[in-house]
Amino acid sequence: MTLLSSVTGRLTAAALLVTLAAPASAQETPQSGGVANVAIQPEPPGLMLPLVQNAPTQRVAGNIFEGLLRYDTDLEPMPQLADSWEISDDGLTYTFHLHPGVKWHDGEAFTAADVVFSADVFLRETNPRTRAILDHVESIEAPDDETVVFTLKQPFPAFIQAFEVGTMPMVPKHIYEGTDFYNNPANNHPIGTGPFEFAKWDRGSVIELDKNPDYYEDGKPYLDKIYWHVIPDAASRAAAYENGTLDIMPAGSVENFDIPRLSGMDGSCMTEQGNEFFNPFAMLWLNNREGPTADKRFRQAVMYAIDRDFAKNVLWNGLGKVPNGPFSSTLAAHDDDLEQYPYDPDKAEELLDEMGYDGKPVRLLPLPYGETWTRWGEAVRQNLEDVGINVETESSDVAGWNQKISDWDYDIAFTYLFQYGDPSLGIARTYISSNIAKGSPWNNVEGYENPKADELFAKAAVENDPEKRQAMYDEVQQILHDDVPLAWIMELAQPTIYRCNVHDLITTGIGLNDGFKNAWIEQQ
């Protein structure tokens, strides 16, 4: 099977974009000009995306940097810096053909050598997530300036999902080669290939990006400037949108109880799209090692006891999805037929009786990410107490939460995790026993150990035959569904709110993090 995508790929992608775009705008031609005022919170620590991986950095710097590919809302790859690509039948060789004539913001030519440097040298050293993916790669070579060949050690079908800008951003070799990456002066003035260039950063106030006048896609970008306004207080952000200073409120910048008010204003639009690649999946870590949560029946009782529909409708404005198992519904490998755990307090009490739960208190650690999460913690506590579980809520700031999870010092704890488009990238890490290690809040911190699940995840990741792979993923989903290593409480939908005269703001499954290259403002 050879995947070929060149001009046709670009055309279908374009067609898809049109259907995805905001309803009224679909037929109109984009207009150039205008300035976008966007909220950003918290302030990013830096904009050198290949070095700094946190959410606000990805959001802003996705305009400056680019990856080889983008992904549509079904997570199918689309061209970006690579015009086309082929995967060999044995799944071992990935060949990318780069877009000709691309230039870095400083005028130097972008070539295959930059790709090799970025992936093989820079990101292997600096980015733990990319490093793990590149473990599958035997060699990265550039036979000519416009071709890059990745050769894998064994088939790894998820590899095609790894070329998004946040995972594999391209780094200018001529600036970074042979330097101390962390102390390179260019970190304060990042150079990418993206549709917008870094202009200015008034720390604590605003980050200014200018249109890249030499961008390689004709006519793009349409906007002249993007201002990212740093406003720490959620109520002040909402007020700034209400009085017209801000045009775009990215996912997570509006408190949930403000969403109906802001999205209900005249000329205000809202979309849930752009969430598909990350698909933040909210869960409760259940400590499988000790205490009541070590008993499978207790963990199942938690699933029955929590009223997830209530949380969705009351706390999250009815947005999002109640998951039926460990895989989020946007993943191709998701099993739709898994039986849902219904809200059934009686069943939960039955299970607790059966295991002989003695009323030993369990510690509940909510996520210190703002008011909605605090309230969610209260709701879950009440649900658990309703079925007779004694709960002690603990409080902490983000650093303390981090520490407790990383040190396994909890019984039940809130978290959410990104999916990254494939089970082997976003999901296996949470369940395989080789990933049990103190010091990270993102690995198998619940301490689940099941040799069968380990084997299925390991084999599925390197299985090149889609049908065989799916069979393995179906089996592992069923196992996890019954074992409940942790409680799956919500596929979060964090909507973007924006003025309706801003069009084509979100055109991919990576959302705002993918940059504003297609966005345009309809002038009155």
Added chain:
Amino acid sequence: MPYVSLILGRIGKAVIVLLAILVFNFFLIHAAPGDPAAVMAGEAGATDQQFLDDLRERFGLDQPLPVQLWRYMSGVMQLDFGYSYRQQMPVLDLILDRLPATLLLTGAAFVISLVFGILAGTLAAMRAKRPSGSIIMGLSLLFYATPLYWVAMMAVLVFSVMLDWLPAYGYSTVGAGYTGLAHVGDVAVHLILPALTLGLFFMAVYTRMTRTSMLSVSQQDFVKTARAKGLAPGVIQRRHILRNALLPIITLAGLQAGQMVGGAVLTETVFAWPGIGRLMYEALMQRDYNLLLGIFFFCALLVILFNMLTDVIYRLADPRIKEGVA
């Protein structure tokens, strides 16, 4: 020169106090759960041991605590406050970058609260038995008791969202590119709401204190003497009562002035004012040890400076206060 030796002695003590504060803060911060490497790894959404080890080595956090303290203190002795782990910039640059905005805000609030507080307090004292005096006192009690962030939010709602008279947040108009006088005017307009919000509380305090102090001074014998010798009431109020009543105000003003660097966290947050208070809060949340210690240093420095200044002003306001007597 007793004055000079007094000041030199004061400076010597101040340096010791500053160093003690730094050491104390150093241990206090390190006692908080989590470290900057873990916070940064946590924010990245994915991490491995190598990543954490790299960060800790780069930040020097892999060293034993006494070594870290030694390194930090010897840096400070050379006025090197180190590097912010997170922002990848020298701490001193970050602080100096944010200091003007904070000093502008807290300075404006200081002047507003002092001027209007003393004015309102004097009026209230002069009209202690009339309704207008009660109204002033009622208002000051209201400002004194209302939480700052609530006042701030309401001010934004009324003056920015509903009336659209004043900007809701920020230091200047983004993208306006004003220069010269236009820029000054722009900043001034942005300053009004936060400075008033921050100033209201202290204004209320000054009002109440001025009134009480003036009323108590006005009962004293020398005031009766002044009246008896036929001085005009205005002169008595200004030169005899107010001047004597000012001492407690100066004490309090000294305290307020000492808080000028770190005392505006809430106001800066609500109004997105790019000052030190926010920088401090964020550094605390992110366990950015070097940055936090640097800000603490400046806060302590300012408190000490203003304490010394207050002592000098005492002497100017009341020549009876001399060394060894106060």
